Amino acid sequence: MDLFIKLSQFLLSLSLLIVLHELGHFIPAKLFKTRVEKFYLFFDVKYSLIKKKIGETEYGIGWLPLGGYVKISGMIDESMDKEQMALPPQPWEFRSKPAWQRLIIMLGGVTVNFILAFIIYIGMAFAYGDTYIANEDLKDGLLVENKTMQKVGFKTGDHIVSVDGEKIVKFDNDLTMKVIMAKEVIIKRGATEQTINMPNDFVDQLSKVEKKSLLDIRMPFVVGPISEGSKNTALMPKDIIVSVNGQTTKYYDQAKTVFENNKNKTVTALILRDEKEIKLPIQINSEGKLGIGIGRLGMESLEKLGYYKVSKQEFGLLESIPVGITRGKDQLVGYGKQLKMIFNPETKAYKQVGGFKAIFDIFPKTWSWEMFWTITALLSIMLGVMNLLPIPALDGGHVMFLLYEIISGKKPSDKFLENAQLVGFVLLITLLLFANGNDVYKAIVGK
Template sequence: METLVQVAQLLLALSILVGIHEGGHMVAAKMFGMKVEKFFIGFPPTLFSFKKGETEYGLGAIPLGGFVKISGMIDESMDKEQMAQPPQPWEFRSKPAWQRLIVMLGGIIVNVVAGVIAMIILTYNVGDEYIPSSYVKENGVQALRFGEQFGFQNGDKILNINGEDYERFSDVTDPAIFLDSDAYYTVERNGQQVKITVPDGALDLMSKEKTFKQEFLYPRAKFQVAYPEDPEYLATSNAKKVGIFDGDIITKVGDTPAGYTDQFKSILGAYAGGIASIEVLRGNETLTFEVPVNKDTTIGFLMASQIPVERNEYSFGEATAKGTADAFNLVIVNARAMGKMFSGDLSARSLSGPIGIVNLFPKAWDWNQFWYTTAFISMILAFMNLLPIPALDGGHVMFLLYEMISGKAPSDKFLENAQKVGMIILLALMVFVFGNDILKLFGI
């Protein structure tokens, strides 16, 4: 069921984004008097269509894209019969190069505008919540599986990242860190400063492992004792039986400090099946209890985290600035990652297709997360479409810029062949990313 919810969100997001992208081309084309023959969301076979004016509007059965057919344009339709006729005034090819350029940029522009607007609205309506860096600098982090691989230890206090201060814990796991050469963290460990260098291949690891962020680092959590409202649970709780109350703060097990969740769980394991002397702080009073420890190393209570969360709210002006910056930062990070791929510093295995993108959406429907992910995809679609590959908008833009600078347009034959090459490249890329997604599903 969770997967179905994610797939439904992906299909809705793609339908919206493809619709506005192709709509951007269509509106620009009609604005300059070009004839738009078809506007489709999805690819054939056609589920339904209707005609209004000169344009056929429709929905295709394959919901992984869409297209708009503009008369007199060499595109994926490869309509050689029409292109063999003399240019007509309403055709794409008969218009000035600057008008054709605006038409080709229309889809990219509306994707950028949509992504930015969505980020601004989310920032204004939702604000943001974060764990302040001051907590991490005081209490340290818990090093999980990947954190240990990097060289972190439980209790390390992260002082700075690449020599720069940071505001919030989420900055510690920002993918942009792993794009920098010789990236490093400075931590305080047992009163000494230690430099932890980000290992080679960290970005590959992050992109390949879906649980990387969940298994990298986490703020070391102070906690309070808490009990569920479950009579059966309470009746079997050793902690409850000996008199440990809701809200008590555990400070020691035996003579060993145990004020953090990772400390407490680790230490208690040594007492499995025995009795542990547990010191708690209740208000200003320190109390000690002798508590039987179950063989599964539990004593019967829940850990209520005391990690502070701060919240920022923004005026509309502040949200406009921050939302716009956040939207373009998504593109910058991905552009840098692509540069790493071309230089060989990042494996192409990090590329994901529709199967991988599904995992960006939450497993339970959350409109705020849906619109954030949709804004992210919109910005990335704009960036990818601007790449100078024939068959993408960026390929058309490249040839139009050549025409505007040189004063000479490429021949129709050249454009047809370039379109074919571009389609082969895109099909190969689709096969590759689908293969990547399938291999990742099986952990390969």
């Protein structure tokens, strides 16, 4: 069932992005009276799952979910239709249209991708508002269990003051990505501030350790499922361990340290259960553990217990517009920084480039519209940026040649464009194999 939910979200998001991207090409092509021969979701290699011809255009769904396409008459594209290009140009063909019209047609797809992302962010601001913990309310700092984070200098209890000169106002999902891409992070440890210089290959280092969150809020020690064979059957799920042998354990990491210091011992724990405190003897095994799963509390419960103040900001429709635009701009800039890291050999970030499995893994196992739209908006930005890369066979490659034509007044020959398309296609296949090969490698080695 979990797999079905993830797959459903993945295919729905991918289909939505592909159809709207191709509509971005289709609509201006039709407005400029350019014939569109095919409009396909997914690729119809050899055969189609569904197809129907309406007017001059065949609409269909292919069987290979690696993208989609519109086939525009008189255009040198991935179809490499040399027979059509050998015939005299016709008024309805792409090659017969003025360069400015061809440029609008080619920019249509990425334009729709960016507009879609901004619309989603505006809609999410209106529907969900903004829920976060103010940075100043993290009185006892953050939880840092990731070994790579610890290696570069972070410790549990640190309070992040700024990242690359940007003052951190709130703790949210964006903070982790900011730290990953940072060059300099200023933290407050106790009463003093310290500067942590992030290594160039930090992303590569992260891939070589266990998959733990980089930064998280400090949580109480919450009892989860009781493991079979555990000697602590008196504990119940959702119990909170607030002290051990009289020593306060407000947070999970504090309780964990106490347990590790009392291996093979029976200790007295003060338990908070249903808002009442009770004392129970608990047994710690030779590994410093209790033989139980670890539970988590939601933000509302943490706020009720007095751990954090959760800030909730709601926006009206008009207020949502600048909020969504700012959010989209930040994501666009952030993705640009990620690409810069990937193309910088010193960071070794290229090793973490993923393919379709990496995208599939982003989606949660439970259906959440909020997460679905968050991921879809990000993927829309990624699709737009990637398609703008000046690689022949991508929209950006066509745009590059069209800009050359507009500026110089000289149109590249069909032969040159055919060869460029072939080179671009080979390059894209290579990148596709590399990205998906990384997925396979990680699956084999378990990283």
